[in-house]
Each structure stands twice: as structure tokens, then as C-alpha cells.
Amino acid sequence: MLLSRTTEYALQALIYLATQRPGEPVLSRDISDYLGVPAQYLAKILQDMAKRGVLDSFKGRGGGFVLRPGAEGMNILEIIEIVEGQRFGEGCVLGLKACADETACPVHKQWSPIKRQVMDLLAQQTIGSMAEAVRAGRYRIQVPGMEDFRLRPAAAKGITR
Numbered sequence: 001m002l003l004s005r006t007t008e009y010a011l012q013a014l015i016y017l018a019t020q021r022p023g024e025p026v027l028s029r030d031i032s033d034y035l036g037v038p039a040q041y042l043a044k045i046l047q048d049m050a051k052r053g054v055l056d057s058f059k060g061r062g063g064g065f066v067l068r069p070g071a072e073g074m075n076i077l078e079i080i081e082i083v084e085g086q087r088f089g090e091g092c093v094l095g096l097k098a099c100a101d102e103t104a105c106p107v108h109k110q111w112s113p114i115k116r117q118v119m120d121l122l123a124q125q126t127i128g129s130m131a132e133a134v135r136a137g138r139y140r141i142q143v144p145g146m147e148d149f150r151l152r153p154a155a156a157k158g159i160t161r
Contacts, residue, residue: 002118003080004083004084006041006045006083007079007080007083007084009035009037009041009042009045010045010049010079010083011076011079011127012035012037012141013031013035013037013042013045013046013049014049014054014055014067014071014079014127015127015130015131015134015141016031016034016035016141017031017055017065017066017067018067018071018072018127018128018130018131019131019134019135020066022066022067023066024066025058025062025063025064025065025066026064026065026066027063027064027065028042028043028046028064028065029043030064031046031065035141045083046065048083049065049082049083050065052082053068054067054068054071054074054079054082055067055068055071056068067127071127072126072127072128072131073126073127073128074126074127075122075123075124075125075126075127076122076123076125076126076127076130077119077122077123079127080122088119088122089115089118089119092105092108093105093107093108093111093115094106094107
């Protein structure tokens with residue numbers, strides 16, 4: 001796909017956190033278990049998101065990660081740019097160093113309108129709107145075999161919140 005694995009994991013984790021009770025910290029290990037992503041890798045991503053102002057992080061008993069106020073309003077494009085550290089979509093789709101209308105690559109003319117549509121789509125989708133779609137059951141982000149994304153791993157074992 002167009003996104004790095006790091007960005008994919010960051011988006012999945014943020015959507016997961018947005019489906020949880022506001023202000024209730026969630027352990028990175030619980031998120032990684034539920035999403036089926038490497039725990040240490042996700043922990044680093046979440047720590048970076050906390051340093052960049054998207055999450056709050058709490059240490060010790062009762063610690064974990066929570067979305068900062070207003071983070072649900074962030075769109076996918078903003079998250080991509082935070083994680084990737086660059087303007088998404090500015091480079092050449094073929095990876096050429098110089099690709100613009102004046103120095104176009106072989107697919108530049110066809111890719112430009114598609115890229116604009118993709119950028120618009122990413123700018124329209126917020127963490128909160130995606131979390132709401134998950135809560136409403138329209139979409140699911142889960143490890144194969146898990147029945148309900150909205151439940152934490154403990155809930156899958158019969159422990160409810």
C-alpha cells in the first residue's frame with residue numbers, strides 16, 4: 001500500500017484508543033495483542049505519538065496511553081505527516097528525485113488527479129469518524145479470530161468492563 005507499516009500501526013492504534021472510554025489509559029501491550037502487531041514496535045510508535053502531542057502517556061499502575069483532547073478530530077493525512085515526518089504525497093510515485101509538471105515521470109499525468117482524490121479522502125477521514133464507524137459495526141479492525149473490536153482482550157476472555 002501507500003503507507004508505511006509504522007503509519008498503518010499508528011492509525012490502527014489511534015482508532016482503537018478512540019473506541020475506548022475517554023481518559024481511561026490502555027496498555028500498549030493490550031493494544032498490540034488486540035491488533036496483532038509486534039508489542040515493542042507498537043510501544044515505540046505510541047511513545048513517539050505521545051512526544052508529538054497526539055497521546056498522553058501515564059507510567060506505573062493504572063498507566064497506559066490515552067488520546068489527548070482534540071486528537072479525535074485529527075485526520076488521517078495529519079497522522080501520516082506526523083508519523084512519516086514529511087509531506088505525504090509530495091514525492092514521485094515511482095521514487096524519482098525530480099517529478100513535476102516540467103519534469104514529469106511516465107505516470108505523472110495520470111497519477112496527479114488520482115493523488116489529489118486520495119489526499120482529499122485522507123483529509124476528510126478523522127480518527128473520531130473512523131472510531132465511530134467501528135463502534136457502529138460498519139468496520140472492524142481486529143486480529144483474525146477476535147469477535148468484536150470494541151472489546152479489550154480481557155473482554156474476549158469473558159471479563160467485561
